[in-house]
Amino acid sequence: MAKILLIDDDSEFLDMLNLLMRRSGHQTILSADGPDGLVKAKADPPDLAIVDVMMPDMTGYEVVRKLRADPSTASLPIIILTARGQPVDRQAALDAGADEYMSKPVTMAELAERVEELLGKPVSARPTLLKGAFVMLSLRGGVGVTTLAANLAVMLAQAGDRAACLLDLCSSSGHAALQLGLRPEPNWSDLVGVGGIDAGAVDAHLLQHGSGLQVLASPVFPVVGPQGVSRPIAQAMLRALQQEFSIVVVDAPSVLDEAAMAAVEMALAVVLVVTVESPSIQTALGTLRALKRWLPKCYTVINQVSPGAQLPAEAIERTLKRPVIGMIPFDPAQAQALAQGAPQAVRDPASPLAQGVQQLAQNLVQVVGKSLAGS
Ligand SMILES: Nc1ncnc2c1ncn2[C@@H]1O[C@H](COP(=O)(O)OP(=O)(O)O)[C@@H](O)[C@H]1O
Ligand SMILES: [Mg+2]
Known part of the structure; x- marks a missing residue:
């Protein structure tokens, strides 16, 4: 069982993610916006985060950059979810430091699979921002x-x-x-x-x-x-x-x-x-x-x-x-x-x-x- 932080301003989608992760046997931490998600991540560092891009207060890219800059979440596996599926969007997600980029609509099976894959991957096999x-x-x-x-x-x-x-x-x-x-x-x-x-x-x-x-x-x-x-x-x-x-x-x-x-x-x-x-x-x-x-x-x-x-x-x-x-x-x-x-x-x-x-x-x-x- 892992602890998964979910950040999305779309409450229906957040509920769906929550259900999916709990059905896969994980514990969840829910947040409807970036600043709140960051506070929750700091208070109780998760094992993985799924972050939406388009949110009113802070974009998902910004959230990922802030998570990476904090030592307690610097090597946290992160999946970015977005409604836009252009190659530039993918690049922006990876540049911000996300491990994975998925464009909505995603099938729940595919998302669950990526989560398990990332949780099982050793740190050394994941991209690092170290240079x-x-x-x-x-x-x-x-x-x-x-x-x-x-x-x-x-x-x-x-x-x-x-x-x-x-x-x-x-x-x-x-x-x-x-x-x-x-x-x-x-x-x-x-x-x-x-x-x-x-x-x-x-x-x-x-x-x-x-x-x-x-x-x-x-x-x-x-x-x-x-x-x-x-x-x-x-x-x-x-x-x-x-x-x-x-x-x-x-x-x-x-x-x-x-x-x-x-x-x-x-x-x-x-x-x-x-x-x-x-x-x-x-x-x-x-x-x-x-x-x-x-x-x-x-x-x-x-x-x-x-x-x-x-x-x-x-x-x-x-x-x-x-x-x-x-x-x-x-x-x-x-x-x-x-x-x-x-x-x-x-x-x-x-x-x-x-x-x-x-x-x-x-x-x-x-x-x-x-x-x-x-x-
Ligand atoms: N953990 C290990 N278990 C068994 N043999 C090892 C281990 N680490 C290194 N060796 C062996 O020790 C020898 C010296 O290793 P090498 O990497 O060439 O050392 P160095 O570069 O420090 O001179 C090699 O024969 C190598 O195969
Ligand atoms: Mg040598």
């Missing part, structure tokens, strides 16, 4: 940075066209592409020599994954000469990708080189990947000290790369003094996923790793949304 980069980082190698970045990007990309991409900033080996079973050709090494790195140039160097994810890969063979990607080039690549995609997931190198620092500076969130062993926790502590200017946007995720007992998240949180926003269990099938070049998010969404990354995605979208709404 920017999530940087996955660990200065200790082998803790699963690439694995988590690839799986997270695949999941976020499922929210829609250009919802997310993956950028491999490690200076060689094309590991992110290989995790996805892609040959890292082309890759950013061809961009580095080019004068202007813009959206068009970057676009031409993206790899297409079967899941819909697009990847800017690193080269398999190390670039000889100065290590890594320079700061201006990393910035230009990130800027170009951010223009084209809502979220850029960055597989950061295991050093704080120029590329890593450019990504950290520009990021919406930096996710430190740690394993439950003292060298990894020590490294994370040192990394957080080095990144102290950006501490408010640093989060941690615990990844269990080997089987065995887990330390409680609270103990790690106390040591690192940053929130643990994900716990990824050991996944015995990950070795096979890697060998097949098929991430668990695609191969087996019910696997421990995919489920863990799903939860991470959800928490990440939520904490970042809240911190933006609060700033």
Whole structure:
């Protein structure tokens, strides 16, 4: 059973919606206008909202924008209902931040179906209004940075066209592409020599994954000469990708080189990947000290790369003094996923790793949304 907020000034239609939702086993909160609906949403945050567009005091678009701007309802699933069915109306609804747009008359069966669909969808598979980069980082190698970045990007990309991409900033080996079973050709090494790195140039160097994810890969063979990607080039690549995609997931190198620092500076969130062993926790502590200017946007995720007992998240949180926003269990099938070049998010969404990354995605979208709404 979910709690559903219904906002419509047409009282007959509101009654019908109410009946429909109650028949589907849900609890309802009814409101005849936007301002009242917003007050009710704040007082008792619902699990989903259905909002009419044409209302006298405040349009449905305005209601959706206000719901999105409030941390308690920022990631609320919202369906906009309207009497107008033009493509511009649909775009206006999506721009305002609605998940779904339906034009009246709608059949009640269709509406009920959409409601269940949205309630069942994880946050990561719904459009987000967030725009920017999530940087996955660990200065200790082998803790699963690439694995988590690839799986997270695949999941976020499922929210829609250009919802997310993956950028491999490690200076060689094309590991992110290989995790996805892609040959890292082309890759950013061809961009580095080019004068202007813009959206068009970057676009031409993206790899297409079967899941819909697009990847800017690193080269398999190390670039000889100065290590890594320079700061201006990393910035230009990130800027170009951010223009084209809502979220850029960055597989950061295991050093704080120029590329890593450019990504950290520009990021919406930096996710430190740690394993439950003292060298990894020590490294994370040192990394957080080095990144102290950006501490408010640093989060941690615990990844269990080997089987065995887990330390409680609270103990790690106390040591690192940053929130643990994900716990990824050991996944015995990950070795096979890697060998097949098929991430668990695609191969087996019910696997421990995919489920863990799903939860991470959800928490990440939520904490970042809240911190933006609060700033
Ligand atoms: N949750 C997990 N369960 C099992 N194996 C994992 C898990 N996360 C990562 N691995 C494995 O750990 C190894 C290191 O992962 P990788 O993503 O390459 O680390 P990094 O990018 O930090 O060097 C890989 O063999 C990967 O398949
Ligand atoms: Mg890696």
